[in-house]
Amino acid sequence: MNLKALTNLTLNCFTKKLREHDVDICLASGRMDNEIMEVAKAIGDQYHRVSQNGAFVITNEHDSLHSQTFEHEIAKKLYESAYSNRNTTIICSDNTNFVAQKDDVIRQIEERFFFPIKEERNMIEAIGKSLAPSKITVLGHHEEISEMQQAIQDVFHDDVDTFVSEEGCLDIMPKNISKGNALLILLKHLQLKPEEIACIGDSFNDIPMFKLTPNSFAMSHAHEDVKKEAAYVVETVSEAVKVILDNNVRE
Secondary structure (H helix, E strand, O other): OEHHHOOHHHHHHHHHHHHHOOOOOEEEOOOOHHHHHHHHHHHOOOOEEEEHHHOEEEOOOOOEEEEOOOOHHHHHHHHHHHOOOOOEEEEEEOOEEEEOOOOHHHHHHHOOOOOOOEEOOOHHHHEOOOEOOOEEEEEOOHHHHHHHHHHHHHHHOOOEEEEEEEOOEEEEEEOOOOHHHHHHHHHHHHOOOHHHOOEEEOOHHHHHHHOOOOOEEEEOOOOHHHHOOOOEEEOOHHHHHHHHHHHHHHO
């Protein structure tokens, strides 16, 4: 489940329905684990969590199954390639986001987060010492972000994977990190098969999840290239939950 498309009310509603049918829940997001935990606390429930597009996998009992960060030298080169006065570059290290300098754009972005973004004026020096980057996010105009994505892939294709998590937002991840690969780790732990799970999402970074299972749901507001990768297109999360429960009854 993609965290971005959910509200606490939506979570509370579908959690109750799924719990009644012994269906477990995992929240998969580009956000940090501490932010996912804030949502869980508001609902008063425990979820499996895939954070930072798959860099971290944690069970509902808070056991860490996987964590991945960049090699320090790769992170430094990526930051130097991604940083620009035209764009906003954010480095995520574990449960904290960092920028070189806060401005009005960053303060607006902070309003969407549960935790503050910290300043790190000497980012290159900090990487490998006080910072162990697990994700680099670049925000800007969609056309420039698309060009940067291609440029990053051309140079660092052996070391990174990239995802456009929403329009104008590029996430740069360590190689082979994705929500899909993260779910495979969780499935192995839970002893489940891909056909025994369902995935709901609305962004390009959800496509690796969709490819895992025949029970994939894209939200109707998603990009056409995202929707075509899913088995179902739905208007609401509740609609997806209904299909999931109906399929369980038939099986």
